[in-house]
Amino acid sequence: MNDRRTPILVGVGAVILVVLAVFFLVLPKSADISKTKEDLATAQQQESSLRVQLQALQEAQQAAPQTKREIEKVETQVPPTADLPALIRLLREAADRAAVDLFQFSPSAPTLDPGGTFSTVATAVNVTGSYFALDEFLFQLESLPRAAKVTNVTIAPGAAASSSSTTTTTSTAGALSMQLTVEFYTSDLSAGPGSSPGPTTTTGA
Amino acid sequence: MSQVNLLPPELKQRQATRRTTSIALVAGAAALALVVLFSFLKSAELSHTQDELQAQQAVNQRVQAQIAELEKYSQLGSQLQAKQQLVKSVYANEVSWSGILLDLSRVVPADAYLTQFSGQVAPPTTTGTTTPSTPLIGSLTFTGNVKGADTLAAWLTRLEQVKGWVNAWANSASESAPFSRIYQFTSGVDLSPDVVTKRGQGATTP
Numbered sequence: 566m567n568d569r570r571t572p573i574l575v576g577v578g579a580v581i582l583v584v585l586a587v588f589f590l591v592l593p594k595s596a597d598i599s600k601t602k603e604d605l606a607t608a609q610q611q612e613s614s615l616r617v618q619l620q621a622l623q624e625a626q627q628a629a630p631q632t633k634r635e636i637e638k639v640e641t642q643v644p645p646t647a648d649l650p651a652l653i654r655l656l657r658e659a660a661d662r663a664a665v666d667l668f669q670f671s672p673s674a675p676t677l678d679p680g681g682t683f684s685t686v687a688t689a690v691n692v693t694g695s696y697f698a699l700d701e702f703l704f705q706l707e708s709l710p711r712a713a714k715v716t717n718v719t720i721a722p723g724a725a726a727s728s729s730s731t732t733t734t735t736s737t738a739g740a741l742s743m744q745l746t747v748e749f750y751t752s753d754l755s756a757g758p759g760s761s762p763g764p765t766t767t768t769g770a
Numbered sequence: 771m772s773q774v775n776l777l778p779p780e781l782k783q784r785q786a787t788r789r790t791t792s793i794a795l796v797a798g799a800a801a802l803a804l805v806v807l808f809s810f811l812k813s814a815e816l817s818h819t820q821d822e823l824q825a826q827q828a829v830n831q832r833v834q835a836q837i838a839e840l841e842k843y844s845q846l847g848s849q850l851q852a853k854q855q856l857v858k859s860v861y862a863n864e865v866s867w868s869g870i871l872l873d874l875s876r877v878v879p880a881d882a883y884l885t886q887f888s889g890q891v892a893p894p895t896t897t898g899t900t901t902p903s904t905p906l907i908g909s910l911t912f913t914g915n916v917k918g919a920d921t922l923a924a925w926l927t928r929l930e931q932v933k934g935w936v937n938a939w940a941n942s943a944s945e946s947a948p949f950s951r952i953y954q955f956t957s958g959v960d961l962s963p964d965v966v967t968k969r970g971q972g973a974t975t976p
Contacts, residue, residue: 569783569787571787571791572787572790572791572793572794575791575794575795575798576794576797576798578798579794579795579797579798579799579801579802580798580801582798582802583798583801583802583805586802586805586806586809587805590805590806590809591805591808591809591812594809594812594813594815594816595812597816598812598815598816598819601816601819601820601823602819604823605819605822605823605826608823608826608827608830609826611830612826612829612830612833615830615833615834615837616833618837619833619836619837619840621844622836622837622840622841622843622844623840625840625843625844625846625847626840626843628847629843629846632843632846632847632850633846635850635854636846636849636850636853639850639853639854639856639857640853642857642860643853643856643857643860678859680859682856682859683856683859683860685860696871696875697875699871700868700871700872700875701868703866703867703868703871704868706867707864707866707867707868707967712857712860712861714860714861714864714891715865715867715891716890716891716892717888717889717890717891718867718870718887718888718889718890719886719887719888719889720886720887720888721885721886721887722885722886748860750860752853752856
């Protein structure tokens with residue numbers, strides 16, 4: 566009787582052994598392979614997006630000289646400091662080109678824009694000249710390399726040039742007097758008397 | 771002639787059992803060997819996939835290093851964008867005053883002259899009965915003299931003909947002397963967004 570059961574027991578034992586081998590040898594490796602393949606697919610996708618990013622940066626690198634030139638141009642329009650000496654020279658050159666007399670100018674202390682991205686230097690300018698010379702002066706202001714925006718204009722006859730030492734007033738026949746408020750700008754957020762010296766800007770500006 | 775098996779039946783039974791047991795053992799061992807072989811194949815596949823993953827990660831790290839090296843150029847682009855936005859902001863609502871003076875010289879009638887002109891770029895205070903549907907960005911005011919009331923009317927008409935000049939109005943007109951027909955007047959126009967320069971239009975109005 567025992568002899569007859571032996572093959573059955575051997576068969577059952579072999580099946581159990583095979584099943585255990587599958588469970589402990591094959592299945593864990595299959596799971597590891599699946600996980601690794603998923604990681605590989607993720608890494609390959611990551612490489613694709615990184616390549617796109619790299620390409621964009623390489624294009625930015627190629628365009629860098631042009632970008633730097635544009636930044637310099639923009640910084641000429643809105644300089645990082647108030648740079649009052651250059652501003653005065655620009656006004657004087659514009660007046661000379663337009664053949665008007667730069668009679669008076671009063672730059673006020675820079676004020677911070679409500680947006681907090683730049684400061685405005687409102688400057689009262691008084692020039693005298695003929696009608697079309699004044700027109701030319703306005704055109705010169707609009708064409709300055711530095712950004713300038715006229716916000717108020719008043720023109721009246723009776724141009725006067727006074728001298729404080731002699732307290733005399735002379736009038737030029739046919740000349741007009743033009744009073745302007747011109748706004749100049751700087752990206753310096755703390756400019757003018759009493760401010761932190763040097764450029765103060767927001768990050769990235 | 772028939773064959774006669776002289777072995778006892780117990781012995782025959784034992785031989786058959788031994789044969790069956792051997793077959794089961796061999797089959798079990800073969801199955802186990804197959805499983806082990808399959809396991810080895812899986813190990814090789816896993817090793818290969820892990821090598822691929824490591825190679826891919828090395829490539830990614832290399833690309834990331836290149837990106838980190840070039841990141842400054844991205845910052846350069848952002849810096850330019852920020853500065854361009856700044857320029858757009860400062861030029862918002864810019865008006866070409868030289869153009870306005872030229873237009874003014876063209877519309878003054880022959881029988882009139884101005885004694886004062888002023889202009890400003892800022893929203894004027896609303897004096898009408900309703901809030902204007904068109905946003906106004908500034909105003910011009912004129913003081914001068916005209917010969918005859920018709921000339922004053924022509925002046926107002928010609929003011930309206932300039933693009934961007936709207937709401938022409940005469941605030942006052944008074945004869946300088948009885949029957950002289952010379953009128954001193956003050957008038958003005960509002961400026962609509964049509965007078966804003968191209969670079970002034972590039973920005974969102976505050």
